[in-house]
Amino acid sequence: MAYLLAGxxxxxxxxxxxxxxxxxxxxxxxxxxxxxxxxxxxxLLMVYLTTSVPYYIAIPLVILITVLVAFTxxxxxxxxLREAPRMSVMxxxxxxxxxxxxxxxxxxxxxxxxxxxMEFFSRTVTxxxxxxxxxxxxxxxxxxxxxxALVFLINKTKIGMAMRASSVDFNTAxxxxxxxxxxxxxxxxxxxxxxxxxxxxxxxxxxxxxxxSGSMPGLKAFVSAVVGGIGSIPGAVVGxxxxxxxxxxxxxxxxxxxxxxxxxxxxxxxxxxKPSGIFGEKKIDKV
Amino acid sequence: MEFLKKYKKQLxxxxxxxxxxxxxxxxxxxxxxxxxxxxxxxxxxCIYALIxxxxxxxxxxxxxxxxxxxGFMLIGAYxxxxxxxxxxxxxxxxxxxxxxxxxxxxxxxxxxILAGVVPxxxxxxxxxxxxxxxxxxxxxxxLGFAEIVRALIQWQGFAPVTNGSISLLKYPYFKKIWPFALxxxxxxxxxxxxxxxxxxxAFKAIRDDEISAEAMGxxxxxxxxxxxxxxxxxxxxxxxxxxxxxxSLTATAFTSAxxxxxLLIVVIGGIGSITGSVLGxxxxxxxxxxxxxxxDSGKFLGISLPTVFRSGFRLVVFSVVxxxxxxxxxxxIMGERELDVDRIWNFFTKKxxxxxxxxxxxxxxxxxxx
Numbered sequence: 001m002a003y004l005l006a007g008x009x010x011x012x013x014x015x016x017x018x019x020x021x022x023x024x025x026x027x028x029x030x031x032x033x034x035x036x037x038x039x040x041x042x043x044l045l046m047v048y049l050t051t052s053v054p055y056y057i058a059i060p061l062v063i064l065i066t067v068l069v070a071f072t073x074x075x076x077x078x079x080x081l082r083e084a085p086r087m088s089v090m091x092x093x094x095x096x097x098x099x100x101x102x103x104x105x106x107x108x109x110x111x112x113x114x115x116x117x118m119e120f121f122s123r124t125v126t127x128x129x130x131x132x133x134x135x136x137x138x139x140x141x142x143x144x145x146x147x148x149a150l151v152f153l154i155n156k157t158k159i160g161m162a163m164r165a166s167s168v169d170f171n172t173a174x175x176x177x178x179x180x181x182x183x184x185x186x187x188x189x190x191x192x193x194x195x196x197x198x199x200x201x202x203x204x205x206x207x208x209x210x211x212x213s214g215s216m217p218g219l220k221a222f223v224s225a226v227v228g229g230i231g232s233i234p235g236a237v238v239g240x241x242x243x244x245x246x247x248x249x250x251x252x253x254x255x256x257x258x259x260x261x262x263x264x265x266x267x268x269x270x271x272x273x274k275p276s277g278i279f280g281e282k283k284i285d286k287v
Numbered sequence: 288m289e290f291l292k293k294y295k296k297q298l299x300x301x302x303x304x305x306x307x308x309x310x311x312x313x314x315x316x317x318x319x320x321x322x323x324x325x326x327x328x329x330x331x332x333c334i335y336a337l338i339x340x341x342x343x344x345x346x347x348x349x350x351x352x353x354x355x356x357x358g359f360m361l362i363g364a365y366x367x368x369x370x371x372x373x374x375x376x377x378x379x380x381x382x383x384x385x386x387x388x389x390x391x392x393x394x395x396x397x398x399x400i401l402a403g404v405v406p407x408x409x410x411x412x413x414x415x416x417x418x419x420x421x422x423x424x425x426x427x428x429x430l431g432f433a434e435i436v437r438a439l440i441q442w443q444g445f446a447p448v449t450n451g452s453i454s455l456l457k458y459p460y461f462k463k464i465w466p467f468a469l470x471x472x473x474x475x476x477x478x479x480x481x482x483x484x485x486x487x488x489a490f491k492a493i494r495d496d497e498i499s500a501e502a503m504g505x506x507x508x509x510x511x512x513x514x515x516x517x518x519x520x521x522x523x524x525x526x527x528x529x530x531x532x533x534x535s536l537t538a539t540a541f542t543s544a545x546x547x548x549x550l551l552i553v554v555i556g557g558i559g560s561i562t563g564s565v566l567g568x569x570x571x572x573x574x575x576x577x578x579x580x581x582x583d584s585g586k587f588l589g590i591s592l593p594t595v596f597r598s599g600f601r602l603v604v605f606s607v608v609x610x611x612x613x614x615x616x617x618x619x620i621m622g623e624r625e626l627d628v629d630r631i632w633n634f635f636t637k638k639x640x641x642x643x644x645x646x647x648x649x650x651x652x653x654x655x656x657x
Binding site: 029030031076077080081084086087088090091092094095096097098099101102103105106107109110212215219222223226258260261263264265267268271272 | 346547
């Protein structure tokens with residue numbers, strides 16, 4: 001039971017990152033390799049901010065600065081390459097990821113930064129006879145609230161409609177008078193907010209943050225997005241929960257080293273059997 | 288004379304390679320009087336040149352965006368190290384696992400070849416499902432493969448063979464620079480010859496347009512598979528050379544960041560240019576290991592700012608430079624061209640004088656008008 005709860009919690013954290021991947025991919029057809037590092041930056045910001053200000057100021061500040069970072073990345077590294085081949089944009093994303101990791105390395109001096117333990121999150125609770133941390137219980141609830149809010153935003157508001165239109169057909173959406181650049185910026189901002197919240201939940205279970213600690217959860221979140229069908233938000237959430245739960249069940253069976261390998265094996269199997277994922281739509285290539 | 292004219296290009300390339308090799312041999316014979324940093328830069332550059340060219344074969348010439356290079360290098364490096372540790376001292380290396388599972392060792396050269404063959408076999412098996420995927424899915428699947436390899440090699444179950452998370456030591460390695468240059472040179476030459484053959488042209492056709500290439504009768508699956516396997520073969524040898532350079536081997540160093548570095552070298556040199564990749568790796572390694580080293584040590588170009596120029600600043604500057612190249616000089620140094628002595632000669636004898644003249648000329652005209 002404890003493992004199942006841990007799995008659901010991990011799944012929720014992956015889901016928050018995966019939504020960022022899947023939305024950007026849906027519109028730009030770009031794997032935003034830097035997203036995992038934005039997640040890590042949010043973790044580091046939390047470490048540095050909590051040393052000077054209390055939590056209730058630090059948390060909104062972290063979200064705000066993470067949004068600024070993601071916004072700047074989009075403006076500097078992706079928007080000049082809008083007309084370039086997809087490979088160039090992907091290389092640019094890899095470059096940004098390399099840059100963020102190196103900046104983090106410079107700022108931290110290569111020392112692992114101890115993550116602040118929030119008393120409320122770390123409190124132990126007992127549900128269904130399993131003892132666990134508060135954060136494990138909060139995560140799925142918070143994810144559910146955020147996802148419902150997001151789905152509402154996308155289906156019911158004007159900007160949401162613009163986002164859906166852009167993801168169906170980029171150029172036509174532009175012709176219809178949608179300001180594509182602000183839609184893309186908005187997508188990155190939502191992704192960053194969710195990544196910042198995800199990082200607060202994720203790093204609470206880990207003692208410290210290092211410059212590369214974003215890459216593993218980032219890769220897993222990306223795999224979840226692919227498993228669920230990239231471009232689809234419910235798909236990303238379902239995929240993330242599948243991966244989080246399976247991973248922790250493998251840990252329960254004592255196969256810890258395989259839990260990472262399983263994720264990628266699942267990726268390769270899904271890509272070969274049903275590349276469009278569980279909720280994705282099938283695309284046919286035309287000459 | 289006829290002969291010289293006909294093979295001018297080839298002769299120039301041979302001359303350039305020989306020149307480079309002579310420089311390396313001279314550095315070697317000078318021995319200890321050469322600063323250590325130059326020796327290590329030359330060694331590492333040769334290795335990275337080979338790996339960058341092998342990645343370029345996939346990314347630049349076949350159009351397969353693969354990010355699995357670190358995984359194949361890791362397999363190559365481990366194959367080499369495991370097979371060549373002398374049987375007598377295995378007890379000492381595998382002290383946790385009663386001397387390990389293997390009780391023989393192979394000569395260095397056999398180990399080096401096997402370091403290519405084993406990753407090639409893995410590439411064949413993984414290529415069967417993965418190569419069906421399109422560009423970015425392929426990238427993420429190969430990246431995932433590299434991560435799986437890294438996780439599995441450190442797994443306790445394989446520890447009698449791979450030594451788990453303990454580093455492998457005491458395998459034979461080259462002490463001089465020239466063997467590194469020789470092995471890398473031969474491998475790059477083989478790749479160049481492959482690219483000049485009909486197979487190479489088929490690869491380029493696939494890169495430019497898959498559907499037309501297929502319509503022209505090129506077997507897509509076969510050629511992609513071939514490019515993938517060959518690239519992994521050379522990446523494996525590159526990995527083995529890297530293991531020799533480091534003289535001790537752990538799996539943790541072969542992260543996705545390593546693949547990214549190699550990809551960035553290819554981009555800096557120019558995607559689709561062999562000489563670009565070679566040039567790119569020499570520049571990349573020289574910058575990161577040597578020219579920008581002072582950025583980390585408190586003093587740079589005579590400016591002393593210990594609070595800014597501290598450990599890690601080099602990499603920040605370096606990655607900013609890379610981002611500038613990626614964003615504003617997307618073609619890299621060479622674009623898709625190869626190094627051409629005539630063009631360089633032209634650049635210095637015609638273009639620069641012409642440029643100076645035009646600037647200078649305008650000025651005088653302007654002065655006249657005033």
